[in-house]
Amino acid sequence: xxxxxxxxxxxxxxxxxxxxxxxxxxxxxxxxxxxxxxxxxxxxxxxxxxxxxxxxxxxxxxxxxxxxxxxxxxxxxxxxxxxxxxxxxxxxxxxxxxxxxxxxxxxxxxxxxxxxxxxxxxxxxxxxxxxxxxxxxxxxxxxxxxxxxxxxxxxxxxxxxxxxxxxxxxxxxxxxxxxxxxxxxxxxxxxxxxxxxxxxxxxxxxxxxxxxxxxxxxxxxxxxxxx
Amino acid sequence: xxxxxxxxxxxxxxxxxxxxxxxxxxxxxxxxxxxxxxxxxxxxxxxxxxxxxxxxxxxxxxxxxxxxxxxxxxxxxxxxxxxxxxxxxxxxxxxxxxxxxxxxxxxxxxxxxxxxxxxxxxxxxxxxxxxxxxxxxxxxxxxxxxxxxxxxxxxxxxxxxxxxxxxxxxxxxxxxxxxxxxxxxxxxxxxxxxxxxxxxxxxxxxxxxxxxxxxxxxxxxxxxxxx
DNA sequence: TTGGTGTATTTTGAATGCATAATGCCCTTT
DNA sequence: AAAGGGCATTATGCATTCAAAATACACCAA
Numbered sequence: 001x002x003x004x005x006x007x008x009x010x011x012x013x014x015x016x017x018x019x020x021x022x023x024x025x026x027x028x029x030x031x032x033x034x035x036x037x038x039x040x041x042x043x044x045x046x047x048x049x050x051x052x053x054x055x056x057x058x059x060x061x062x063x064x065x066x067x068x069x070x071x072x073x074x075x076x077x078x079x080x081x082x083x084x085x086x087x088x089x090x091x092x093x094x095x096x097x098x099x100x101x102x103x104x105x106x107x108x109x110x111x112x113x114x115x116x117x118x119x120x121x122x123x124x125x126x127x128x129x130x131x132x133x134x135x136x137x138x139x140x141x142x143x144x145x146x147x148x149x150x151x152x153x154x155x156x157x158x159x160x161x162x163x164x165x166x167x168x169x170x171x172x173x174x175x176x177x178x179x180x181x182x183x184x185x186x187x188x189x190x191x192x193x194x195x196x197x198x199x200x201x202x203x204x205x206x207x208x209x210x211x212x213x214x215x216x217x218x219x220x221x222x223x224x225x226x227x
Numbered sequence: 228x229x230x231x232x233x234x235x236x237x238x239x240x241x242x243x244x245x246x247x248x249x250x251x252x253x254x255x256x257x258x259x260x261x262x263x264x265x266x267x268x269x270x271x272x273x274x275x276x277x278x279x280x281x282x283x284x285x286x287x288x289x290x291x292x293x294x295x296x297x298x299x300x301x302x303x304x305x306x307x308x309x310x311x312x313x314x315x316x317x318x319x320x321x322x323x324x325x326x327x328x329x330x331x332x333x334x335x336x337x338x339x340x341x342x343x344x345x346x347x348x349x350x351x352x353x354x355x356x357x358x359x360x361x362x363x364x365x366x367x368x369x370x371x372x373x374x375x376x377x378x379x380x381x382x383x384x385x386x387x388x389x390x391x392x393x394x395x396x397x398x399x400x401x402x403x404x405x406x407x408x409x410x411x412x413x414x415x416x417x418x419x420x421x422x423x424x425x426x427x428x429x430x431x432x433x434x435x436x437x438x439x440x441x442x443x444x445x446x447x448x449x450x451x452x453x454x
Numbered sequence: 455t456t457g458g459t460g461t462a463t464t465t466t467g468a469a470t471g472c473a474t475a476a477t478g479c480c481c482t483t484t
Numbered sequence: 485a486a487a488g489g490g491c492a493t494t495a496t497g498c499a500t501t502c503a504a505a506a507t508a509c510a511c512c513a514a
Contacts, residue, residue, distance in 0.1 A: 006505095008292050009468070010280065034495075044469045046273070049497090050280050053237065057284040059374070065235050066475055066496055081372040088319035092311065145308040147286070147385075151378055158374075233475095236498070261465075271499045276467090293466060293505050 010050035028073035089152045091200035096143035098192035237277035255300035316379045318427035323370035325419035
């Protein structure tokens with residue numbers, strides 16, 4: 001029997017707004033109207049404003065005094081900085097995972113890895129991404145470090161929008177798969193230092209940024225053009 | 228001329244509550260009475276409640292639905308996890324700092340290092356700590372990575388209480404100073420990989436935890452006895 | 455006593471109301 | 485026509501109010 005959980009309204013609202021941002025229904029830089037969202041969710045301003053304050057602390061929203069809230073708009077530098085940070089966190093997760101993960105856990109990741117390879121061979125990008133993400137999540141979970149998980153997810157949330165819009169070159173893709181081969185090898189040996197190093201250097205964190213620059217600038221230009 | 232800044236009340240309140248927690252006026256696990264704090268700060272419940280929500284997302288406060296707020300009380304594992312995470316962040320800050328820091332910046336840190344050594348020789352613990360912290364802050368600043376800084380400060384805030392209460396053994400202390408010698412050497416060579424490695428392994432992050440276990444357990448027992 | 459039930463009190467959650475700051479628009483002036 | 489000033493409108497910040505949940509406490513029964 002699961003515990004009765006009554007969440008507060010502001011948490012629910014925060015989730016919903018997060019979704020709106022993630023799915024692009026609220027665009028970066030867009031002004032968030034309290035009234036508008038209140039009507040949309042059917043709640044009063046109090047829980048909505050509390051939610052906005054939470055989202056501001058999470059770094060997803062920018063709250064200007066007396067001038068309302070906007071969806072955060074990351075500069076290229078901020079995205080790069082965030083990726084650097086996430087790499088470091090992934091590195092740590094690799095080290096910790098090697099110390100803590102069970103044999104079964106390793107096997108599970110190997111299985112995911114095989115599935116990922118299959119999707120790579122078939123050039124199924126969306127499926128590849130999904131499994132890829134599962135692998136990284138599994139390592140993160142195996143690391144068994146709450147604040148690490150929490151921070152990683154928070155950062156991921158911030159860059160999700162731009163992350164999804166990335167293009168994958170063949171060269172980039174094959175390199176990523178190579179990295180994953182090495183990762184699995186290190187994991188099997190429980191070589192934490194090595195896995196950590198690979199994850200820190202993993203191109204998903206580095207190379208991406210290069211192509212990202214394009215995306216962000218395109219969006220910025222587009223916005224200017226429309227304004 | 229500095230910009231006119233009018234901060235919202237909830238930010239002010241959040242700062243004040245943070246201080247109360249940091250200085251131990253609100254103890255870990257202690258129930259936070261809304262009414263009490265409202266009267267103390269002379270504000271209505273709205274901004275206070277907003278502040279509590281912010282502090283909850285920051286991980287300093289635990290907000291239970293319909294049952295009020297409490298100051299967060301970290302378990303030994305959580306403290307250990309947080310330290311692991313902070314080590315990784317410090318490591319990253321070292322790598323980045325080496326890439327970005329100016330010659331003048333390096334010299335400034337060397338100067339701080341000399342001052343720290345002086346305090347070490349004179350066994351001036353408080354002064355040593357202060358300068359030590361300045362060094363780490365300088366490196367973090369030199370890394371020039373906003374979200375990194377933000378996260379580090381947040382984590383630091385969470386463990387500040389237990390961090391201050393730590394005891395310093397001679398052996399531990401001398402090892403710490405040795406580490407710092409190596410750090411400065413790596414920094415002078417702008418050897419990011421090396422500085423990163425040293426910082427990740429720096430005992431301030433590792434050894435500390437061992438003695439911490441004692442402190443936290445003592446406090447827990449004390450609390451039980453009083454209850 | 456001890457355990458449980460029902461009521462009163464306190465505390466929290468959310469909506470509403472009010473004061474103030476920001477925005478938009480029209481009008482004047484040059 | 486463009487720039488600036490003033491008024492009306494709107495949005496925000498905070499206080500207050502109302503409703504619901506949790507807590508405390510007294511009372512009763514075993």
